[in-house]
Amino acid sequence: MATAVHPAAAVPATAAPAPPRPPPVRAALGHVPQLHAALLKSGELTASPKSFHSLLEAAAHGASPAQLSYAVRLFRLGPRPPLSVPCYNVLMRAFLRAGHLEDALHLFVEMLDAASIWPDQHTVACALKLCSRIVSLDAGRGVQAYAVKRGLMVDRFVLSSLIHMYASCGDVAAARLLFDAVEEKGVFMWNAIIAGYFRNGDWKEVVQLFKGMLEVGAPFDEVTLVSVATACGRTCDSNLGKWIGGYVEEKVMLGNRNLVTALVDMYAKCGELGKARSLFDGMQSRDVVAWSAMISGYTQADQCQEALALFSEMQVAEVEPNDVTMVSVLSACAVLGALETGKWMHSHIRKKCLPLTVVLGTTLVDFYAKCGCIDSAVEAFESMPVKNSWTWTALIKGMASNGRGREALELFSSMCKASIEPTDVTFIGVLMACSHSGLVEEGRQHFDSMTQDYGIQPRIEHYGCVVDLLGRAGLIDEAYQFIRAMPIEPNTVIWRALLSSCAVQKNVEVGEEAFKKIISLDRSHSGDYTLLSNIYASVGRWKDAAMIRKEMKDMGIQKTPGCSLIELDGVVFEFFAEDSDHPQLREIYEKVEEMIGKIKVAGYVPNTADARLDVDECEKEVSVSHHSEKLAIAFGLMKLRPGATIRLSKNLRVCTDCHSATKLISKVYNREIVVRDRNRFHHFKDGSCSCNDYW
């Protein structure tokens, strides 16, 4: 092998001694031109390939575009010694670092074409990185073929880069084959393979791999922990998650913001909101991702008020929210039915020109639909540049729950025409549409078509929709037979759907049967007893009705407290039945009395079937009048500007008494009232409801 001879060594001994020169140093950034000039002047630049390489590297290492172009001129124009492979490598790395992928690619091709240049393991590692960046499996395979031909597959940098290339181009299986074949795996390889599974959302495999690492004592670093902690959150593996949390605290890694954010996310997803929050509060600096992680933690844990409160704090801290943050806060608004707050979020999105991504747009559609503003939902839907099956599904479900079944079905057929593949959830929306609008035949057809035309196996939720569809349409026996023929074991949701249909249809026999089934699975749900009792009462079997209520009382089954939410000036107020917490309770009760008095004149007769059990008969009327909805409506009448729509959302289904009362209130007070219950919307106007009393 030829050895590069330093020109100084070739100088005859008799010649005058050369002045002492500093050894080729890597110049500090910014001193490149001076170094360049010095080397030119001494003649070393062209005489010493090593010096040229150092200068090139010094120039290429700089971060600025000016320095990179300096390096390119040095490389292309010279004066310089003949180019070596390391020089090419230096420039290629610089192109990659600067994100000039095309230039890097051209340089690589140039190397392959040059007669005297043989790309080495450094080049190959670089080229593979390039393939990962441009996500080109084909190019990556080509580079691998070259590496094999040149016997470079023993180099651990080449192997790591190759594993990374396959993993980031989506071929995790190929990455895994290579990975498994390597005996001595370093952190790079472990992180590359973990990142591959991470990218594919294969959280379980990420966790498995890490457990394997711990077993064999493989090395890991903070980046490994970020991926694994995130995966623990997604798989709810709180044991491993806590182990990582403890490790991070012990090893004093809490200064790593990404890692702590991953832990915040992990704790929140494992249900440890308190732990997540204390980590979050202890962070030295919180960027938008950290805030978003904590906010989404609250939203996903159904602590929506906390999510919105934290968003306010984020604004006080002057951290600009991004599209991801807005997704979480809008979902929170959707859950709370906080229309005004959500509208503010929407205008904020517009004002800040945040990108209307598919996810954000879908969240907006869902938000408006869940607030009963179906027209705004349609507007948001139409404004989206890109929609996917989630977007269509959100609107279909929104239409369905707002009682616009026909339109939901039309949307579904437009969706199919647009070649957007429906999913299992889409069909839940379609079946809900049929069920809420009494479209029995269409429902049957869609249910069959789902399996036959789309190969989607019905889940228990789909069966539930069909039971609901048949039962509410009065086809109780068919619904019952349908349940008996189900290939999967019916759960309480299925039997409950049947029971509530029986309550609507006053069917004692099947109702008793459904009740028995429910009790055998879960006897703790107060609503079931109420429904059966109501069925008895509706056919005049008062003794049986009373017996069921006594049974419930004896067993100590508590009614789930009814809760209604109403938003006023961006603040969400919560009302519970017999609420005793509100500062203006007296005025609210007076307003309720006024309301009841006025609607009685219009024909309202209290229905005490849903009254509390622990009061005597004459108090029941008062008890019913203090249902959370009536308190919230009274509050709305007191506080909202005249004529404004009263919107509330509640945790249970609307009871019969509140339903008939609200219809009359809408007429007597000439107000639109929109109530979202746990299943659907009721738009009350002029004494009638959009559900046509079918709910």
Next chain:
DNA sequence: GTAGGGTTAG
């Protein structure tokens, strides 16, 4: 001479 990470919807 190597790579890499955290937040989002029906």
